Amino acid sequence: MLQQAFDNMEQDCQQVFRTTLSALAEPLLPLTLPCLPAALPGLKPATSALLYTLIDQDVTLWAPALPAATLASLRFHCALRLADTPEQADFILLPAGSSLPPLSSLRAGSPEYPDRSTTILLEVEDFTPQQVEASGPGFASPRRFGATGLPPAFWTQWQANHARFPLGVDVLLISATQLAGLPRSTVVQEG
Amino acid sequence: MTETCHSQWQYNFAFLDENTKRMLRRALLKAVAIPGYQVPFGSREMPLPYGWGTGGIQLTASIIGQDDVLKVIDQGADDTTNAVNIRRFFARVTSVATTSSTAAASLIQSRHRIPETPLRPGQIMVFQVPEPEALRTLEASEVETRKLHAHQEYGLMHVKLYEDIARFGHIATSYDYPVMVNQRYLSSPSPIPKFDNPKLHMSPALLLFGAGREKRLYAIPPHTRVESLAFEDHPFTVQRWEQACALCGSHDSYLDEIITDDAGARMFVCSDTDYCQQQQESKA
Structure with missing residues (x-):
């Protein structure tokens, strides 16, 4: 059974993209998505919105097992191509509760082409303050941030990921209706 | 339309x-x-x-x-x-x-x-x-x-x-x-x-x-x-003009030099037309 995507693909994808662009330009500032499609089975509505906006036949996605209806809908709306392993994927989708592959094993780009790297769509429960203090490009002043439902030791792994800058992976943290960007340029201090 | x-x-x-x-x-x-x-x-x-x-x-x-x-x-x-x-x-x-x-x-x-x-x-x-x-x-x-x-x-x-x-x-x-x-x-x-x-x-x-x-x-x-980029003994500087904008009188904006006849007369005006107009309106 196919799920319906956005009512107006062209306009809604633009709105979602602009929110995503802002989220990465001002990292770890949760933004509410302006429009949401019906949630795909097994995913949050905001995750579905991002998939419709970013995925097409030119990129590959890796995800742990997804419901057949979700895969069928993504194949129909986005011409989804699945990667065999997380190490090969352009995008990695991690629904809430799935385990995080070691960030250091994922595509981080090459010194000449650091953009050829993975983007992770990581579902969390909610954004709550007071886990870490973050700074870097996009921060007028250091900002405190936190998310419930993050994989264990995520922030430790993130520090190693940032240390490889300009190589590294980028993460989009996704709650039911909100989005926070975490580009590799962001410096995070725990506590 | x-x-x-x-x-x-x-x-x-x-x-x-x-x-x-x-x-x-x-x-x-x-x-x-x-x-x-x-x-x-x-x-x-x-x-x-x-x-x-x-x-x-x-x-x-x-x-x-x-x-x-x-x-x-x-x-x-x-x-x-x-x-x-x-x-x-x-x-x-x-x-x-x-x-x-x-x-x-x-x-x-x-x-x-x-x-x-x-x-x-x-x-x-x-x-x-x-x-x-x-x-x-x-x-x-x-x-x-x-x-x-x-x-x-x-x-x-x-x-x-x-x-x-x-x-x-x-x-x-x-x-x-x-x-x-x-x-x-x-x-x-x-x-x-x-x-x-x-x-x-x-x-x-x-x-x-x-x-x-x-x-x-x-x-x-x-x-x-x-x-x-610059050097310690040659720090970065930006252009400055002795003139003010001939239209709005601004001393702070980037000026274009405009030749006004074939006898060498010239004027300096703001390159930013929107800014220049605002300055003129605020003075009017």
């Missing part, structure tokens, strides 16, 4: 097809994640030649939405050929509102100036870039310049600036003045006058750069450190 044109012509919203927009959007997200780094993209054929802003137009087309208010400037002016045509192009293919006011715009496409009116958070500036590679005049090979960026090996550029000092007594580069973004990537600010370079530093707005012929885009996120 514009509404009729849009439906009549049957162009997709903002001219580009959705696949192309997605490709550009994914590239833009990587560009923002790696400030100052040039991301390759598949530049499309546009209905105007390379050198007329095809890179900027493609970026604008991939980010513009129905709620945007678009301003387009060419050397600071809203009413010159390139600006008028690009503004009219987007009015036709998107039906968005256009403006000449910097404060009212949510999206500003620019050929080689940053408006005098300070940008505000939430605004996006799109620069049309002829040559995105700051090192290109010093090293012709893309393979080599990629390696220089990878190793953060920017001695060449310092030697170039030093040669300016040795020859002229000062750094003679007055536009397209190289900058270090986020203390990592040497970048071209596009051929803006160096007068505008300080506005790049810790800008509250997102700055995006697109080069259509060279098929590269890059970004400076808001609140990002941008330093113009």
Whole structure:
């Protein structure tokens, strides 16, 4: 059974993209998505919105097992191509509760082409303050941030990921209706 | 009128097809994640030649939405050929509102100036870039310049600036003045006058750069450190004029010299027409 995507693909994808662009330009500032499609089975509505906006036949996605209806809908709306392993994927989708592959094993780009790297769509429960203090490009002043439902030791792994800058992976943290960007340029201090 | 044109012509919203927009959007997200780094993209054929802003137009087309208010400037002016045509192009293919006011715009496409009116958070500036590679005049090979960026090996550029000092007594580069973004990537600010370079530093707005012929885009996120290269004994300075603007009397803006007859008479006026008009109105 196919799920319906956005009512107006062209306009809604633009709105979602602009929110995503802002989220990465001002990292770890949760933004509410302006429009949401019906949630795909097994995913949050905001995750579905991002998939419709970013995925097409030119990129590959890796995800742990997804419901057949979700895969069928993504194949129909986005011409989804699945990667065999997380190490090969352009995008990695991690629904809430799935385990995080070691960030250091994922595509981080090459010194000449650091953009050829993975983007992770990581579902969390909610954004709550007071886990870490973050700074870097996009921060007028250091900002405190936190998310419930993050994989264990995520922030430790993130520090190693940032240390490889300009190589590294980028993460989009996704709650039911909100989005926070975490580009590799962001410096995070725990506590 | 514009509404009729849009439906009549049957162009997709903002001219580009959705696949192309997605490709550009994914590239833009990587560009923002790696400030100052040039991301390759598949530049499309546009209905105007390379050198007329095809890179900027493609970026604008991939980010513009129905709620945007678009301003387009060419050397600071809203009413010159390139600006008028690009503004009219987007009015036709998107039906968005256009403006000449910097404060009212949510999206500003620019050929080689940053408006005098300070940008505000939430605004996006799109620069049309002829040559995105700051090192290109010093090293012709893309393979080599990629390696220089990878190793953060920017001695060449310092030697170039030093040669300016040795020859002229000062750094003679007055536009397209190289900058270090986020203390990592040497970048071209596009051929803006160096007068505008300080506005790049810790800008509250997102700055995006697109080069259509060279098929590269890059970004400076808001609140990002941008330093113009210099030496301790030859610090970075911007242009200053003895004159004030002949129209509005401003002493703070970037001035264009205009020859007014064939006997050598000349006047200096603001390059930013919107700013100049505001100044005149506030005095009237």
